[in-house]
Amino acid sequence: MKRLSLARFGLLLAALWVFAACERDTEPKRAASDPSKPDVVVFGSEMEGMYLARAAKDEGLSVIVIDPREKPGGQLIQGEMHYLDEAFEGSGKSLLQGRVKLLFDAYKKGDIRKKEEFVAYFNQLSDGIPIESGISITNVEIKEDPATNKRRVESVSYRTKDGTTKTVSARYWVENTDFSALTSKLGLQRIPGIETVFGGTKDYMASSLMMKFRNVDWAKFQQEVNKLGKKGIEEKYGAETTVTDTFTWGFGNVGGRFKPSSSDVFLRGLNTVNQRDGDVLINALLLYDVDPSSEESVRQAIELGRRETERVLPHLRQELPGWEKAEINGYPEYLYVRDYDRYETEYVLQATDLMSGTMYDDNVSIAGYALDLQGTKNHVWGSRKGVPDKYGMPLRSFIPKGYSNVITAGKNVGASAVAYGSARIQPNTALAGEVIGILLARLDDKRVLSELSAKEMKELHSYVQKKHGIRLSGVTGADKIKHLTDEQRRQLNEGKLVIE
Template sequence: MKWNGKNISISIVVLALIAVASVLFVNAGRNQEKPLSSSTPEAPSGTQSAKPIPTPTPTPIPSEKVDVAVIGSELEGLYLARAAADEGLKVKVIDPREAFGGQVLQGEMLFLDETRDEQHRLLVQGRAKELFDGFRNGKIRKLPEFVQYFDKLKKDIPVESGIKLEEVKQIPGKFGPHAIESVTYSGKDGVKKNLQADYWVDNTDFAALTSKLDATRMPGLEKFYGQNNIEYMSSGMMMKFKNVDWAKFKTHFNSLSPEERRAKYGGGSVDDSFAIGLSGMTSAYKPTNDRVFLRGLNAVSQRDGEVIINAFLVYTVDPSDDKSVAEAMELGKKEIPLILNHFRKNIVGWEKAELNGFPNYLYIREYNHYETDYVLKPSDMLGAKMFWDNVSIGGYPLDLQGTSANKWGIEMGRPDKYGMPLRSFLLKNYDNVIMAGKNVGSSAIAYGSARIQPNTSLAAETIGILIGQLRGEKKLRELKEADMPALYSYLESKYKIKLTGVTGNNKLAGWTQDELAKLDTGEIVYPSYVNKRKK
């Protein structure tokens, strides 16, 4: 078919008219569906007018106000909670871990390290003394006995486990840049709650609260060991056994001559309750995985043939990562049965020993170190330094457990005793954040001693008492040296806690400032250097 110019022009006009008509038809339909005017036209008879959909009213988040909010349920911070409650304050514990009791109840770290000075005098004070005395004399050895002790600590204090911190509301501080006003968290049921408090205590083993704040992380052991990556002291997994003939074990071990003992066990000691060392026997065990290690024993008889041992280490564990913790637990569950076979073959009295289950959690030794108002140093400890704001009298070797770079770890010196100041438990730049237990403000090297439970347990209890005595009239940060004598008198008269008039043996007398600086950075290792220095 052929088209001339006239036909083409007519066709174009027709097509254009059709297109215009289509647009008008579509727009007419749209105008019926959704009027362009913001006003609603009157509906035709027999129809209902369109009603706006109401905006749902948000459900208000339940809110609670307390004097002291403790995040986490590690032993040390529970002493603060108990002391504050006994002083009449309103206290609440919210715990990000699924179950209560931290390294002691969930990790079953039931081998307690006492603190003593170099004359072997006990340094444990306060409420912790009941626990440590009970452990030493054999009355608190099994898990149910520890649970009973913890139940007394938390009596009448509300505890919520398995919570998730959702939001931390910060405001300008009165004494520094920051303060915490409130925390929003969700419970196991997913319901959100709001908690307000005058003081906030980080009592977790992974800085659950502090990691959400504007806090400064200090160098860790990676600097001392020359590692490029952050790594914490090895975590422990407690080994639980039953059907051990402890009497036979002790009798045999002590019947050996020193030469025979060294040949079979590599030395150590065994008495009615404890087996320490035997590192010759443990080092003969060859692990199946580079991430695990069997060091010398810290073993305790729990009575009735039950024994629990702190000696199995797992490296490169991140306590803030649930997956990392779970992986470490699986490594332990695979390795510990093999270690049992090694013990059966090599320790007299262990021939019929069996596994007695596994703990629910690891013994976490270390996480990040955050800056506090005062950071404890090795020179403070070995120099027996006392502070005007002592909240604890500490002691214990500077025991640095190993990392993957140094599996055996190292001891950096043995203090006599030293003070621990309130300022080492106050997070820098925050008015109302208290660092409990493993969160104590210390350098990575000083932490080897500071971390031991009696040291930070006494500090926490003292701080709880101080908050109660101040009654909101003063904040912890407002305390001056002149305020302390009356508070110390109260601590001693009511709680038998003595923090003044204590002197220790200064093992650094005559050292130069350069030597002290090198000691604090780890360039000087005290046990080896002090002998050279005398020559």
């Protein structure tokens, strides 16, 4: 308890220092608007969009969050997806920047590993931002904007948890749910999904239920696995199997030796995090055909995941040293939803953009991560199509096509099915959210995001680097596909080519 209290205290001080520094350095262009007509409405409380909300508020805008889920926090809090993937450039240097770096720094030190510690972090991030949970959108008022020849959302009506109908107007609207609650109502074209890679009809990468265990002897686990040596580890547990003081990856053979109860569930390799005190969490249990827009589909998937976790436990006890006395340590209240409908943005990122290290005048993130396509029912193991160095994510990939005042966040980024395997990673889109939140406050009432000039973006880049330490320009990424022909590039974008 002493360590937890000190960790929270240290994290709180760090967060307050950052927030205070931002407020000292900020000169908002306008006072906060009428609370009944906020500057920014964020739909959903997934973490990536909360970075946008936090930045916008700290830069002087009024922000509210209206969330279709019953409780806030999305996959990180309710889904307890606490195996955090970090983005690195080809040399192995971390690409973390901005506020999300605070989370990862504390995570890597071991100060944030358990749910209550993540909740404390989320509460600091959302402090002072109203969140209304359990809503459902009933109407979206859309008008043509003659000044820009684009459409704009004027107002949104929604039903609250108690059945009351409300209507809200705002300058900007942010899609931050994991099931396109807002953008699905805007008449946009769906970006073709993972079915374009693995075949079949409309499809999505699997969702997951995190598996939580206690009474694991991590020291024994690490020692007994590693003493086998590289060849012995690969033969018994699978290629690339690794156990560190805090994480594991690999263990594909352990997943492969488990017989699922049905074709709707699958145990892949084990991404495991040591949460301290014998508690561990595993990201490995894949659930297929989950529709996150359907409460019933989500409920059924959670129930299936819980039943399968009970079957996985004896398998892990038998397979893994140090797990002989392991027990189930409860269940998350929600899923980790990787993939759902995404809708066309002003620019849709392609795999060739990522693998060539392309940078943009309107960069809002410097990103990295493998093109990691998780499995589907028809292709249970998924596929990795290549590993970029680093690449830019342009503002245009977060603006729905033809709209002047709507923004996408997190998993709603405009990326093809193959590019999405990398672009979807939390640090990549969390940074983009923070930068866009800052940008919204730098615009006057007559400017719209989709019409910013290269000069204006250059000024923004200078501002965020000077005031927030975020570097978005003057960065180059290695071109790993300069040798490819036009036909090979087409194949890469379609997921038919793997870059080693």
